[in-house]
Amino acid sequence: KNEVEQSPQNLTAQEGEFITINCSYSVGISALHWLQQHPGGGIVSLFMLSSGKKKHGRLIATINIQEKHSSLHITASHPRDSAVYICAVRLDATSGTYKYIFGTGTRLKVLA
Amino acid sequence: EPEVTQTPSHQVTQMGQEVILRCVPISNHLYFYWYRQILGQKVEFLVSFYNNEISEKSEIFDDQFSVERPDGSNFTLKIRSTKLEDSAMYFCATAQASGSNEQFFGPGTRLTVL
Numbered sequence: 001k002n003e004v005e006q007s008p009q010n011l012t013a014q015e016g017e018f019i020t021i022n023c024s025y026s027v028g029i030s031a032l033h034w035l036q037q038h039p040g041g042g043i044v045s046l047f048m049l050s051s052g053k054k055k056h057g058r059l060i061a062t063i064n065i066q067e068k069h070s071s072l073h074i075t076a077s078h079p080r081d082s083a084v085y086i087c088a089v090r091l092d093a094t095s096g097t098y099k100y101i102f103g104t105g106t107r108l109k110v111l112a
Numbered sequence: 113e114p115e116v117t118q119t120p121s122h123q124v125t126q127m128g129q130e131v132i133l134r135c136v137p138i139s140n141h142l143y144f145y146w147y148r149q150i151l152g153q154k155v156e157f158l159v160s161f162y163n164n165e166i167s168e169k170s171e172i173f174d175d176q177f178s179v180e181r182p183d184g185s186n187f188t189l190k191i192r193s194t195k196l197e198d199s200a201m202y203f204c205a206t207a208q209a210s211g212s213n214e215q216f217f218g219p220g221t222r223l224t225v226l
Contacts, residue, residue, distance in 0.1 A: 033214070033215070035217070041149075041201050041219075041220050041222070042217070042219045042220060043155075043203060043217040043220070044217070045214055045215060045216060045217060048213075048214040048215075086154075086155065088155070097168060098160075098167075098168060099157045099160070099168055099170060100145075100147075100157050100215075101157070102147075102154045102155040102156065102157075103154065104153075104154045105154065
């Protein structure tokens, strides 16, 4: 079983729709990243969370530490939001390591 | 806005050859990371580096791999004798501090081993 699970794996939406991508993890973490990977392969960091909620433009990220769950929301989606969205967690001391573990990503396609 | 840069963008090499992938971190960043993404698979942690030594490495990072900061600016990943299965995208990331500090990713180097 993957320590970081994302859902859905693939998502197609119409322009303007509200989108939610979920990330669940089964390990102790010190931080969670949401990353965006463009078709060319480049990775951009969107958010880093250790608690609560963050907002940047049309993107909102939330994390519930007790439930070991995070969500990434995109409001008023646009075709340029089409990318793979990756959840990555930084393990904490309980795991004996501080390395990052990545989810398999959610491939989002927004249609005009 | 400062950014992490990587060279080359694409490297093609023959099996058994040595390759060096280079990363220039953001100037005030002290923590450096290498990640690998095999085509169609998820990103995997390779190694973290701080204060001129490896902080942590994964099981992927075997004796064929090494990292260094040869001149205090570049951060390099060397693969001593490449194998076909080393073909992947290699990403460098840097952070100002460890822990909850955000990592900034470079654009990646696509390594193709023939």
